[in-house]
Amino acid sequence: MFLKNTWYVACTAAELQEKPLGRQICGERIVFYRALDNKVAAVEDFCPHRGAPLSLGYVCEGKLVCGYHGLEMGCDGKTIAMPGQRVRGFPAIRSFAVVERFGFIWVWPGGVNLSDPGKIPHLDWYDNPEWAYGGGFFYINCDYRLMVDNLMDLTHETYVHSSSIGQKEIDEVPCQTVVEGDLVTTSRHMTNIMAPPFWKMALRGNKLADDIPVDRWQICRFTPPSNVMIEVGVAHAGNGGYDAAPEHKVGSVVVDFITPETETSILYFWGMARKFNPTDAALTDSIREGQRKIFSEDLQMLELQQRNLLAHPDRALLKLNIDAGGVQSRKVLDRLLEEERAAAIALAPGNPS
Incomplete structure (x- = not known):
């Protein structure tokens, strides 16, 4: 497990x-x-x-x-x-x-x-004056893999986070999933759209207009055992999107460390590291509070999802193309778990091998 x-x-x-x-x-x-x-x-x-x-x-x-x-x-x-x-x-x-x-x-x-x-994964933003970081902690009653699924499929933002980061264009633009060894990456790039409320606030925090079209990106990277780093941001449309110069965009890394407590409970350490206007402490507080509200919505959904799954353990769940990031992440976990079990058996006392 x-x-x-x-x-x-x-x-x-x-x-x-x-x-x-x-x-x-x-x-x-x-x-x-x-x-x-x-x-x-x-x-x-x-x-x-x-x-x-x-x-x-x-x-x-x-x-x-x-x-x-x-x-x-x-x-x-x-x-x-x-x-x-x-x-x-x-x-x-x-x-x-x-x-x-x-x-x-x-x-x-x-x-x-x-x-x-x-x-131990290297965190480029830590103790770096070019970056600012703010985060928090939640205790959640769910299987840690459900949180990985949640973070590797951001389509749910349209529905769970409709008042902050969700928008219909997330549904309309397909994501791309790539597996490289133990790293699973799911990405989505949206062009010429209006920024949702959270990103309007971030644009204002970097002294950029929030009422003109933007290009938006979401790049989710899973690394075992249960870490997900998500590059997110928006840039004024027509300036290169993800590759836009700093004066045209706001970009951040959503930090997610998911620590299993039991089979149905986790310690969830979340935060956001940003590389714009890093000395603005009030902006850091605003972003942290915005994230806290967003993840609170995830908490309710995940705990009730876990309750349903425990009540119906034999029900088969649908797998759609939007689930590719979570599915591939679980495949990596299953492979590593099997390798760890095999290594433990090989080292067990009395094993002839």
Whole structure:
């Protein structure tokens, strides 16, 4: 169901301060905390003494202290001390590979020895003065693949987001889907149309006219395990569309990190990175609020969709040409899941191979 030997966003760096933070990632209950020198650590959220959640404890001098009886844990999952008790012989709990990078805390829920920080996706916009970023977080009760489907087929914007980014031209212009290795790209380019309300606001934010025709683009890129980056924007018509010079357009990257919690719940980290008027904090706030409202509409739809699917597990769903991005993304996931299962079997103790 989930890829384990890969990186997921567990939280933002700002969420992890003095107190431990408990999160469930791909079915694994994990506690994250800052040890010595502000280094991030992650271990099983399970005290080996009485099974209490360590996330209800606190951090003292770099050690994670259980809030039940004061058992002290190390970053490697080994017990260190406990008031009035000998605990050095306690069996260790599991520790996880964890990295702080690009303003997020990334966790590898699979084998620590297989983790490779070089596989964390690079975010060009992070800490770059040419870009501005604003984002947020939603907890959603749905299968993570439903969110991937949603983001890889933006046709739904016409209906779910009719008052902000939706418009009939999205329905009228077919999308193109390409698969290159593990990368799935679905793109749609619309020409000589009027901008919807959200993009009118963005045009004004870049001191551009919002009442003349524009060319609009949507380029959705899925990379496993469940990350979707979407290049979106509009340019005054006749200036090259996606390739227009900066003075004629507003363009952004919609950032979507989807972290499975369980088979039917996700941690959804969303945001928008823009490369126009980056110093305008009020514009960043307006865009963030606009995105929050848009994704709130997705949340309701996805949770009720999940409820229907659970109630009717045997019903076959239609697959149309607009579903190509989601279908191909699921094929990539299925292939990688099978490869991970095969590798685990090959490494299992007693396997003759």
